[in-house]
Amino acid sequence: MSGIALVRKPGPRLADGLLSYVQREPVDPGLATRQHDAYVAALADAGWRPVYAEPADDLPDAPFVEDTVVISGRLAVLTRPGAEERRPEVASVASVVRGLGLKAVRITGSGTLDGGDVLQVGPTVYVGRSARTNDEAISQLAALLPERRVVPVDLDGVLHLKSAVTALPDGTLIGLAAHVNLSGLLEPAEEAGAHVVPLGGDRVLMAASAPRTAAALEKRGLKVITVDISEFEKLEGCVTCLSVLIP
Numbered sequence: 001m002s003g004i005a006l007v008r009k010p011g012p013r014l015a016d017g018l019l020s021y022v023q024r025e026p027v028d029p030g031l032a033t034r035q036h037d038a039y040v041a042a043l044a045d046a047g048w049r050p051v052y053a054e055p056a057d058d059l060p061d062a063p064f065v066e067d068t069v070v071i072s073g074r075l076a077v078l079t080r081p082g083a084e085e086r087r088p089e090v091a092s093v094a095s096v097v098r099g100l101g102l103k104a105v106r107i108t109g110s111g112t113l114d115g116g117d118v119l120q121v122g123p124t125v126y127v128g129r130s131a132r133t134n135d136e137a138i139s140q141l142a143a144l145l146p147e148r149r150v151v152p153v154d155l156d157g158v159l160h161l162k163s164a165v166t167a168l169p170d171g172t173l174i175g176l177a178a179h180v181n182l183s184g185l186l187e188p189a190e191e192a193g194a195h196v197v198p199l200g201g202d203r204v205l206m207a208a209s210a211p212r213t214a215a216a217l218e219k220r221g222l223k224v225i226t227v228d229i230s231e232f233e234k235l236e237g238c239v240t241c242l243s244v245l246i247p
């Protein structure tokens, strides 16, 4: 086992999730459930033991667990999501991380942070300044992680930092230069190619919607595992946001 994958099943109200940059499209809750099961199975096959947060059927965006907690070593930073509607998602995730023996701390006061804005690459923690994440929270995060280098990143036209950029296992940043103020990015062939979940070793998880990027990464020597997450993509979710991997 590589560790734990914190996840949460989608509920019947998934289609009511928040949208910022895309038009609402019909969402098939049954298909979403099957896609989520396959996503969790892919993580499990790669050695990540799934641990489920309590269902939260009244909270449409609750399967996007990444936004509720940031893990650094044995510390779990519970977020204060930028969208007020999403704040009730945090309590049940707090119970899970405490149950796993992690030390839980919180973003508080006027700070707002979505985990989707936090990209950890070795000692560096990039944090997107977004409509969801503010400078107050970035300062709080830096104070909570004194041993890490916290780097604020300006975004343009995307929901979260990790909507635009993630990191390959060797630390190479892959992402869309048009949306993010970071240099030296490897440009993916498709927008969804910016979303990569390192699974350990040379393995990465990607969405089936980025086949050309997947082929390019295979050529670089990576083992790419793909999952179809179309129903979550309609809600501006991506492969990163459906889990929190806890090594």
Ligand SMILES: NC(=O)NCCC[C@H](N)C(=O)O
Pocket (backbone or CB within 6 Å): 017, 018, 019, 020, 061, 064, 066, 067, 083, 086, 115, 116, 117, 159, 160, 162, 163, 235, 236, 237, 238, 240, 241
């Ligand atoms: N980390 C992520 O990329 N989260 C996706 C959240 C999508 C959700 N519909 C939201 O707008 O909050």
